[in-house]
Amino acid sequence: MPSTARIALNRPLRRLFDYLVPEGIPLEPGQRVKIPFGRQQAIGLVVETNIEPPEGITLKPVLKALENWPALPNETFQLLSWASDYYQHPLGECLFTAIPPALRRGRPAIQKNDDRWQACGSSAALPAKAHKQKNLLEWIAQHEQGVKNSEITKAGFTRPQLKALLEKELVRVAAPESASPQSQQYSESIAAPTLSPAQLNAASQLPLPDEGFSASLLYGITGSGKTEVYLHYLKQNLATEDQALVLVPEINLTPQTVARFKRYFGERILVWHSALNDSERLNAWLKIRNGDPIILIGTRSAVLLPFTALKTLIVDEEHDSSYKQGEGFRYSGRDVAVYRAHLNRCPVILGSATPSLESYHNALAGKYRLIKLEERAGEALPPSISLLDIRSRPLEGGLSRPALQALKKTLEDGNQALVFVNRRGYAPVMMCFDCGHMVECPRCDTRLTYHRRDRAMRCHHCDYQAAATDTCPKCKSEAFKPVGQGTEQTEDILAAHFPDTPIVRVDRDSTQRKGSIQTILEQVNTGEPCILVGTQMLAKGHDFPNVTLVVVINADGGLFSVDFRAPEQLIQTLLQVSGRAGRGTKVGKVVVQTCHSDHPLLRTLCNGHYLDMADQLLGEREAGQFPPFRAMAIFRAEADTMEQSLQILDSIKPLTNTPGIEVWGPLPSLIARRADRHRAQLVLNTDNRRRLNKLLTSVCQTLEQKRFQKGAKWMIDVDPQETG
Ligand SMILES: Nc1ncnc2c1ncn2[C@@H]1O[C@H](COP(=O)(O)OP(=O)(O)OP(=O)(O)O)[C@@H](O)[C@H]1O
Numbered sequence: 001m002p003s004t005a006r007i008a009l010n011r012p013l014r015r016l017f018d019y020l021v022p023e024g025i026p027l028e029p030g031q032r033v034k035i036p037f038g039r040q041q042a043i044g045l046v047v048e049t050n051i052e053p054p055e056g057i058t059l060k061p062v063l064k065a066l067e068n069w070p071a072l073p074n075e076t077f078q079l080l081s082w083a084s085d086y087y088q089h090p091l092g093e094c095l096f097t098a099i100p101p102a103l104r105r106g107r108p109a110i111q112k113n114d115d116r117w118q119a120c121g122s123s124a125a126l127p128a129k130a131h132k133q134k135n136l137l138e139w140i141a142q143h144e145q146g147v148k149n150s151e152i153t154k155a156g157f158t159r160p161q162l163k164a165l166l167e168k169e170l171v172r173v174a175a176p177e178s179a180s181p182q183s184q185q186y187s188e189s190i191a192a193p194t195l196s197p198a199q200l201n202a203a204s205q206l207p208l209p210d211e212g213f214s215a216s217l218l219y220g221i222t223g224s225g226k227t228e229v230y231l232h233y234l235k236q237n238l239a240t241e242d243q244a245l246v247l248v249p250e251i252n253l254t255p256q257t258v259a260r261f262k263r264y265f266g267e268r269i270l271v272w273h274s275a276l277n278d279s280e281r282l283n284a285w286l287k288i289r290n291g292d293p294i295i296l297i298g299t300r301s302a303v304l305l306p307f308t309a310l311k312t313l314i315v316d317e318e319h320d321s322s323y324k325q326g327e328g329f330r331y332s333g334r335d336v337a338v339y340r341a342h343l344n345r346c347p348v349i350l351g352s353a354t355p356s357l358e359s360y361h362n363a364l365a366g367k368y369r370l371i372k373l374e375e376r377a378g379e380a381l382p383p384s385i386s387l388l389d390i391r392s393r394p395l396e397g398g399l400s401r402p403a404l405q406a407l408k409k410t411l412e413d414g415n416q417a418l419v420f421v422n423r424r425g426y427a428p429v430m431m432c433f434d435c436g437h438m439v440e441c442p443r444c445d446t447r448l449t450y451h452r453r454d455r456a457m458r459c460h461h462c463d464y465q466a467a468a469t470d471t472c473p474k475c476k477s478e479a480f481k482p483v484g485q486g487t488e489q490t491e492d493i494l495a496a497h498f499p500d501t502p503i504v505r506v507d508r509d510s511t512q513r514k515g516s517i518q519t520i521l522e523q524v525n526t527g528e529p530c531i532l533v534g535t536q537m538l539a540k541g542h543d544f545p546n547v548t549l550v551v552v553i554n555a556d557g558g559l560f561s562v563d564f565r566a567p568e569q570l571i572q573t574l575l576q577v578s579g580r581a582g583r584g585t586k587v588g589k590v591v592v593q594t595c596h597s598d599h600p601l602l603r604t605l606c607n608g609h610y611l612d613m614a615d616q617l618l619g620e621r622e623a624g625q626f627p628p629f630r631a632m633a634i635f636r637a638e639a640d641t642m643e644q645s646l647q648i649l650d651s652i653k654p655l656t657n658t659p660g661i662e663v664w665g666p667l668p669s670l671i672a673r674r675a676d677r678h679r680a681q682l683v684l685n686t687d688n689r690r691r692l693n694k695l696l697t698s699v700c701q702t703l704e705q706k707r708f709q710k711g712a713k714w715m716i717d718v719d720p721q722e723t724g
C-alpha cells in the first residue's frame with residue numbers, strides 16, 4: 001500500500017496538497033519532487049510523509065523525487081515553518097524562498113558546468129594552417145590555472161576551435177575546484193587583525209560558537225572598528241569545518257567590507273545578494289547546502305539558506321530598515337537570524353552604532369548581552385556635532401553661509417567634506433508663484449520631483465515621469481520655480497562655489513548611471529580634497545579617512561512625522577552620517593542645519609551618545625504603548641477605489657474582536673493612492689503576542705476562503721517597519 005505525502009507548492013496558497021508516494025521513492029520533509037498539478041507538472045517540496053490519506057479522494061502519485069536528499073535540511077525546514085507561522089505567509093512560498101530559481105524550475109542540483117581548460121600538448125602537433133587553433137592553444141597555455149569557456153569566447157576564440165583542440169587531446173579539463181561535499185580546503189594565510197584594547201575587551205565578551213544559543217548586541221560607536229572585531233572573532237573561534245553567516249544591509253554599497261573579509265579568509269568568503277545570476281546563485285547554494293565551510297556575506301535572504309554547519313551568525317548594522325522585506329513574505333532578516341541561532345544553538349551577534357530600539361530594549365531586559373565599544377579605532381576621535389539654526393538665514397542650495405565657510409576651510413586644509421541631503425533629484429516640488437499650482441503625480445497622492453539633469457518630473461513612488469516645463473502647466477506663468485532641496489541642486493551650488501574642487505554626487509540616480517558606487521568613489525579614495533553630496537547611501541558603513549567635515553542640510557524631516565518610528569530613524573541616519581567624519585587621524589566636525597535647534601532630541605544628538613537618545617525614545621514608545629513594548633500587526637488592503645479597500649478592512653475588523661487586542665482603523669494609508677491603487681490599513685496592537693499570532697492565523701484562514709472584487713487585495717504585515 002503506497003503511503004501519502006503532503007506537499008507545498010510555490011504559490012500564494014495557505015494550503016498543502018496530498019499525493020501518493022509510489023513504492024521505491026523514499027521521501028522525507030524538505031525533499032524536492034515533481035508532481036502532476038492540474039494539467040501541468042509542478043515542482044513541490046515535501047512537508048510531511050506517511051500521513052493519513054484523506055477519505056473518498058483519489059490521489060495522484062508523485063512523479064519523481066529530484067534528489068534522494070532534502071533540499072531543505074531539518075533545521076532550515078523548521079526555521080521556514082516557524083517564519084511562515086510568525087509572519088502569516090503561506091508555507092509554500094516561504095519554503096521556496098530558500099531554493100534558488102534554477103531549482104524552482106526543476107533543474108538538477110549540480111554545479112553549473114564551469115570547467116577550466118588547461119593545455120596538455122604542444123602547438124607543434126598542429127597542422128601549419130591551423131593558425132587560430134594554434135593561437136588558442138598558446139593562449140590557454142599561458143594560464144596555468146586554466147581558463148573558463150566564457151573567458152575563451154571573451155578573448156575572441158570560438159567553441160569549434162576549442163573542440164578541435166580537445167579532439168586532438170591538446171587540452172583537458174582542469175581538476176574541478178570542488179569535487180565533492182566537504183572536500184573544499186581553504187588556505188587562510190593571514191593572521192587575525194591586531195585589535196586595540198577596547199576592541200579586544202569587546203571581542204572577549206562575545207560568547208564562543210560552541211557555547212550554545214546566545215544573542216549579543218555589540219553597540220560600537222561609528223568608526224570603532226566593529227568589522228575588525230567580527231574578523232578577529234571568526235578567525236579565533238570559527239573551526240575550519242564550520243560555516244558562518246554575516247548579514248549586511250546592501251552589499252553593493254559597501255564593497256570595502258567584502259574586500260576586508262576576503263583579505264583574511266580568501267576563498268572561504270562567499271557572497272549572496274540580488275545581483276547574482278542564476279548559475280552563481282545555484283553554485284553558492286550548493287556549497288552552503290553541502291556544508292562547505294564557507295563564511296557567507298549576504299543580504300537579508302541569506303538567512304533563509306540551507307546551511308548545515310552554521311556555527312555563528314553576525315548581523316551588521318542591525319538597525320537597518322532593509323532587513324525587513326517590504327512585500328510578499330514580510331520577514332525581518334535580523335529577527336529570523338536570532339531565531340535561527342536559537343534553533344541551531346549557536347551565538348548571534350547584532351552589531352550597530354545605532355541599535356534598533358527593539359534590540360536595545362531586549363538588551364535592557366536581559367535577553368541580549370549588551371557589549372559596548374565606545375572608542376574609535378586607531379587614532380581617530382569621535383566627531384564634534386553642533387546644531388546650526390537656519391531660521392531666517394539666507395540659503396543657497398540649502399546651504400547657509402556658515403556651512404559654506406566651513407566647507408571652504410575644510411578644502412583649504414586639504415581635507416574632504418560630505419554634504420548630506422535627504423532627497424535625490426533637483427527639488428522635491430515645482431510650484432507656480434502666481435497661481436500656487438504644484439505639480440502632482442497623476443497616479444499617486446504625491447508631488448513630482450524635478451530632475452534637472454534629465455529635464456524630467458518624476459514620481460518617486462511609482463515610475464511615472466513627464467518632461468519638465470519652463471512655465472506653469474496650469475496658468476502658463478513664468479514664475480514657476482523649484483521649491484526645496486535635492487542632491488542635484490546642492491551639487492550645482494557647490495560646483496559654483498568651488499569650481500576647482502571635484503563634487504561627487506552619490507544617490508540612486510548617479511549610481512545607476514555610472515554603474516557601481518565603487519567607480520564613483522574612486523575619486524574620494526584618492527584622498528584629494530573633494531566634496532561628496534548624497535543621500536542615505538552615504539551614511540552606510542563607508543570609511544573615508546580624509547573626510548573631516550559633514551554638513552547635514554536639514555535635520556527636520558522626521559521630527560514631527562506621524563510614523564512612530566520616524567524619530568528613531570532620523571537619529572540613526574544623522575548619527576551614521578555624522579560618523580563618516582574624522583575616521584582617520586584628523587578630528588571630524590559635523591554641522592547639522594535645523595529650524596528646531598531647541599528640540600530636545602537634536603540637543604541630545606550633540607552629545608553624540610546614541611544610548612541616551614535611545615533611552616529617551618524608548619520612554620516615548622512606552623508612554624504611547626508602541627513596539628517594542630507591544631506587538632503590532634497591520635492588515636493592509638489595496639483596490640481600485642478607496643471604498644473597496646475600506647470595505648475589505650471593515651469586513652476584517654469584526655473578525656479581530658478579541659480581548660486584549662486593540663484595533664485602530666480602518667484608515668487610508670499616509671499615501672492613500674499609489675500607482676492608481678487606493679490603500680488603507682487596519683492596525684492591531686497588543687501586549688499578548690501569542691494571542692495575536694493565533695488570531696492572525698484564524699483571520700488569514702477565513703480571508704483565504706473569501707472572494708473580493710477583482711483587483712482588490714489584502715495583505716498582512718507582522719512587526720511592520722512602515723506604519724504610515
Ligand atoms: N585595531 C585597529 N587599529 C587601527 N585601525 C583600525 C583598527 N580597527 C579598525 N581600524 C580601522 O578603523 C576604521 C573603522 O573601522 P570599521 O569600519 O570596522 O568601523 P565600524 O565600527 O564598522 O564603523 P561604522 O559603524 O561607522 O561603519 C577602518 O578604517 C579600520 O580599518
Ligand SMILES: [Zn+2]
Pocket residue numbers: 441442443444446459460461462463464674675
Ligand atoms: Zn506616482
